[in-house]
Amino acid sequence: MLRLDDVTVRFGDLLAVDEVSLALPEGQVLAVLGPSGCGKSTLLRAIAGLEDLSGGSVNLNGQDLAGVPTHRRGFALMFQDGQLFRHLDVAGNVGYPLRLRGVDRSEANAQVVDLLETVGLPDYGDRDVTTLSGGEQQRVALARALAAQPRVLLLDEPLSALDRSLRERLAGDLRGILSATHTTALLVTHDHDEAFTLADRMAVMLEGQIVQQGPTQTVWTEPVDRRVAEFLGFSTFLVGTPAEQVADAAGLPNPSRAPLALRRSALRVDPDGPLHATVRRAAAISDAVRVDLELDDVGPVEALAPQDAVLTPGHRVRVLPDRAGMALL
């Protein structure tokens, strides 16, 4: 179990990490999700021992790691850009931690073959790392990190540098590999999908503080307040009668005084929908159309429409609410 208690890091007057407490049980993957500049890389570096704590403690299996240097903490780090050794081939990179541990040559070679198999790169051992694609480099970096048999794998936006389709594919693969190898991992990222695909638990970090944590699905669907909801992609917030109207149409309990938060996907332009609206603006996105609507008796909302919908400004449409994209705050 990795445990952080009130971990604090200051850079002069700047409080980059503010009393962060987290617990990561063995075998689980925890994602710390937050926008750029919220302090998540600093937190990861502090856990690794690369940044001094101004307060609090980092414990691994009951041992306080204060004073334990980075290379003795039993962690492996994996960054956005892999940071492979360019003078070594693929097998040399993956085998590097094994050589450091003094694993004998034939055993190390066998483990390298296994690890390359695990990350989906069999027969890549002899390749020069400079000839690999970004996705292949990240797989090699992962194999090298796993070769160290870390007590905890620390991942800093491991897939951010990759293009979208590769990122999605590799995220799924990475999840499978972490669970097959029972790796305990802490991931920091600004990417919702990366956190959602990889992690069992999620902690939302804003301005140096963890403002919500819990099972990934719970955090995703039940944000604790408007700040968290906005960061997680809820774009419309309704209170009072408008909130009641939409909640009622979606079959949700009466929100009373609680704000009702809506993702775009909570409202869909659909000829069978019970609500009525006027189109204000529409813009195509990859697999739908994003529409700003003036919902009758409610006001401005964001919604989604199918790509073939007629959505000129002023056009009247019907809207189908979907409670899956709604949360009561």
Ligand SMILES: Nc1ncnc2c1ncn2[C@@H]1O[C@H](COP(=O)(O)OP(=O)(O)OP(=O)(O)O)[C@@H](O)[C@H]1O
């Ligand atoms: N060595 C440093 N000295 C001074 N300030 C720093 C240092 N490292 C980070 N900071 C500041 O601390 C804050 C948090 O930075 P950090 O890199 O942890 O954010 P982040 O959430 O990882 O952002 P990103 O996703 O953009 O990398 C920022 O305001 C940053 O400018």
